Amino acid sequence: MIDSHFHIWRQADLHWLQGPSQPRIFGEYDAIKRDYPIEEYLSDAQGAGITGSVYVQANWPTERAEDEVAWVSQTAQDTGWPMGIVGYADMTVPDARPALDRLARYPLLRGIRQQFHWHENPTYRFAQDPDICRFPNVQANIARLADYGLTFDLQVFAGQMDSAAALARACPRVTLILQHAGMLEDLSDAGRADWRQAMATLAAEPNVVSKLSGFGTFIHRNDPALIAWLISETVGLFGAQRCLWGSNFPIEKLWTSYDRLLDAHRQGAGGLSAAEQADIFTNTAVRVYRLSATH
Numbered sequence: 279m280i281d282s283h284f285h286i287w288r289q290a291d292l293h294w295l296q297g298p299s300q301p302r303i304f305g306e307y308d309a310i311k312r313d314y315p316i317e318e319y320l321s322d323a324q325g326a327g328i329t330g331s332v333y334v335q336a337n338w339p340t341e342r343a344e345d346e347v348a349w350v351s352q353t354a355q356d357t358g359w360p361m362g363i364v365g366y367a368d369m370t371v372p373d374a375r376p377a378l379d380r381l382a383r384y385p386l387l388r389g390i391r392q393q394f395h396w397h398e399n400p401t402y403r404f405a406q407d408p409d410i411c412r413f414p415n416v417q418a419n420i421a422r423l424a425d426y427g428l429t430f431d432l433q434v435f436a437g438q439m440d441s442a443a444a445l446a447r448a449c450p451r452v453t454l455i456l457q458h459a460g461m462l463e464d465l466s467d468a469g470r471a472d473w474r475q476a477m478a479t480l481a482a483e484p485n486v487v488s489k490l491s492g493f494g495t496f497i498h499r500n501d502p503a504l505i506a507w508l509i510s511e512t513v514g515l516f517g518a519q520r521c522l523w524g525s526n527f528p529i530e531k532l533w534t535s536y537d538r539l540l541d542a543h544r545q546g547a548g549g550l551s552a553a554e555q556a557d558i559f560t561n562t563a564v565r566v567y568r569l570s571a572t573h
Contacts, residue, residue: 280328293338369415492524493508
């Protein structure tokens, strides 16, 4: 089983953990303003059957993006974990290739994430423009990831998915990995309908896959019923071969344990075939992040 989305960190190296006034989409986070080393992650995941993992960038200061990848690479060399790294590079610059050239020296690098999510609620806002996916320089830089064999971890809200679909069409050789199944934040009937329609637009692009992760982000709890609904809807749109599971630890550790979180996802996928479950929990991540299936 592959965990396709987790973080480790040293508090001193993180920008986003500093300062009590900085809003986060997942709410109050004092409990994780501390070191979260690989040893604690492995302890959290012990007994869960995890055979591989992918580290996803944790917003170090942007000028230290290579330092982040270097530190995680050293962690992997020392411990054998993680098996893949998603780093950061600024896709809004005129040409991202100098940064990508530096990061490409690290053998475990598998992709890039730059958070593009924008929301009318400023607490949920990260990017400066809701249509950043349509910027010509952004599209050109993400298209260049194909030359490096890298994916792009795409983080947007439902209202941005038309733009995200345009990005996917502009970068047909790059796999875009939608974070947290599009971050459904409005659980009303209308909100769910809007999210589903937007997800269908994005699912029509064959180079987009969806990560089943972060489902406690806006409700601050582990909700098996919501998880089951989101898995059913997302798999119905993308198919299991284009869905992959991730823990989003230690963020989800704010309100649940690793085993309870994984159990909720396993139960939520329980009505699917064994082959579909294997795709969600192992095969898709192995394919899109170019991993070994076993550790």
